[in-house]
Amino acid sequence: MVKALRCLILGGDGYLGWPTAMYLSKRGHEVMVVDNYLHRQLAAECNAPALYSVPDLPERCKLWQATNGIEIRHAIGDVQDYDFLSTITREFLPDTIIHYAEQRSAPFSMKGYQEAKLTLINNLSTTFNLIWVVMRDAPNAHIIKLGTMGEYGTPNIDIEEGWIDIEHKGRKEHFLYPRQGSSLYHTTKIHDTDLLWFYVRMAGLRVTDLMQGPVYGLLTEEIGNNFDLLPFFDYDDIFGTVVNRFVVQAVAGIPLTVYGKGGQTRGFLNILDTLQSIGLVVENPAKPGEMRILNQFTEQFSITEIAKMVQEASASWGIKTEISHLENPRKELEEHYYNASREGLSKLGLKPNFLTKEVLQQMIAVVQKYKDKIDTRSIMPRVRWS
Numbered sequence: 404m405v406k407a408l409r410c411l412i413l414g415g416d417g418y419l420g421w422p423t424a425m426y427l428s429k430r431g432h433e434v435m436v437v438d439n440y441l442h443r444q445l446a447a448e449c450n451a452p453a454l455y456s457v458p459d460l461p462e463r464c465k466l467w468q469a470t471n472g473i474e475i476r477h478a479i480g481d482v483q484d485y486d487f488l489s490t491i492t493r494e495f496l497p498d499t500i501i502h503y504a505e506q507r508s509a510p511f512s513m514k515g516y517q518e519a520k521l522t523l524i525n526n527l528s529t530t531f532n533l534i535w536v537v538m539r540d541a542p543n544a545h546i547i548k549l550g551t552m553g554e555y556g557t558p559n560i561d562i563e564e565g566w567i568d569i570e571h572k573g574r575k576e577h578f579l580y581p582r583q584g585s586s587l588y589h590t591t592k593i594h595d596t597d598l599l600w601f602y603v604r605m606a607g608l609r610v611t612d613l614m615q616g617p618v619y620g621l622l623t624e625e626i627g628n629n630f631d632l633l634p635f636f637d638y639d640d641i642f643g644t645v646v647n648r649f650v651v652q653a654v655a656g657i658p659l660t661v662y663g664k665g666g667q668t669r670g671f672l673n674i675l676d677t678l679q680s681i682g683l684v685v686e687n688p689a690k691p692g693e694m695r696i697l698n699q700f701t702e703q704f705s706i707t708e709i710a711k712m713v714q715e716a717s718a719s720w721g722i723k724t725e726i727s728h729l730e731n732p733r734k735e736l737e738e739h740y741y742n743a744s745r746e747g748l749s750k751l752g753l754k755p756n757f758l759t760k761e762v763l764q765q766m767i768a769v770v771q772k773y774k775d776k777i778d779t780r781s782i783m784p785r786v787r788w789s
């Protein structure tokens with residue numbers, strides 16, 4: 404039996420935040436979600452509709468209580484507002500704070516000056532406020548921060564888990580692994596990591612920084628057949644992550660858009676494994692003064708490999724899908740070495756849910772229910788890096 408913990412989720416309305424809230428609530432933890440609907444606002448401004456609309460947070464919490472008899476508390480507000488975050492923290496007294504509340508689209512952060520500034524200020528201010536609120540109001544709380552595998556870039560050496568031992572002119576030191584983001588969004592995540600590491604050293608905070616790969620999927624055990632509990636599902640060029648976008652393109656009957664050669668390789672994971680990882684980390688917290696960095700993905704694929712897998716899974720539902728290579732709107736290597744370590748979460752007990760044909764077929768089946776709502780105008784890349 405797991406000890407019930409009080410978990411505050413910042414960004415609890417998001418693609419990962421809401422499923423995390425349900426998952427932790429079902430495991431017996433007391434959960435509170437916080438959001439200012441920034442994602443909904445930016446998606447509307449960018450003409451990037453999600454596949455279906457989802458209820459607002461108070462409504463989702465009501466639905467959850469009606470379905471399971473368990474309360475998920477909520478507060479609507481901006482984590483950039485220090486007093487708001489401090490008040491909630493003093494009232495709720497969290498054991499754990501999971502920080503998802505950032506602008507998380509790389510293309511959005513590269514769209515123009517205003518978008519870049521919003522991303523920089525929002526992401527760093529939310530992390531900075533969280534650090535200060537924890538130092539002042541909840542010094543023993545465990546901070547779980549969502550970083551990204553994209554912080555590491557695509558170096559020509561193996562990617563370690565957060566840290567690397569370097570020998571230089573006969574002397575040795577243990578450093579943060581070198582980071583080189585490929586968008587401003589990724590660069591804000593690097594700054595987050597630096598800020599957290601600074602305050603771990605200065606104030607003895609307990610931090611887990613999760614370097615997560617692109618997530619795919621939409622069904623979780625907690626949703627069951629109650630589709631009103633589904634998370635957002637973005638498929639557009641700005642907010643849609645690649646597997647989810649390809650599945651929607653296949654269902655819409657338009658070619659899968661591989662950027663450039665398609666040899667770009669990344670570490671991916673099923674949304675079920677995001678939830679499993681967060682559960683493991685919540686229940687096995689970092690120690691005071693520890694900056695624990697874990698790489699959160701389960702498998703590596705190139706974009707071309709993903710496109711072929713989606714094509715094959717669609718074919719078994721009788722859908723014929725083409726793959727088209729577009730001029731790459733991003734500045735990134737299209738063929739490169741990639742070998743990242745992921746031992747930490749396995750040691751904690753993560754049992755991966757791999758990207759099989761059956762998993763893709765299940766996603767396609769759900770997306771097909773919303774086929775009429777797909778807006779194909781929001782799929783082709785509208786943002787260029789240069």
Ligand SMILES: NC(=O)c1ccc[n+]([C@@H]2O[C@H](COP(=O)([O-])OP(=O)(O)OC[C@H]3O[C@@H](n4cnc5c(N)ncnc54)[C@H](O)[C@@H]3O)[C@@H](O)[C@H]2O)c1
Nearest residue numbers: 414417418419439440441442481482504505507549617618
């Ligand atoms: N989805 C992925 O594939 C993926 C991969 C790697 C890392 N991540 C990271 O995981 C986290 C969650 O990702 P997601 O896909 O759920 O993103 P999301 O955009 O769906 O969710 C983030 C939520 O935070 C909220 N938010 C943002 N700024 C806020 C603020 N100032 N105050 C209050 N709420 C605010 C947004 O409104 C949104 O609901 C992000 O930090 C993201 O960088 C996601």
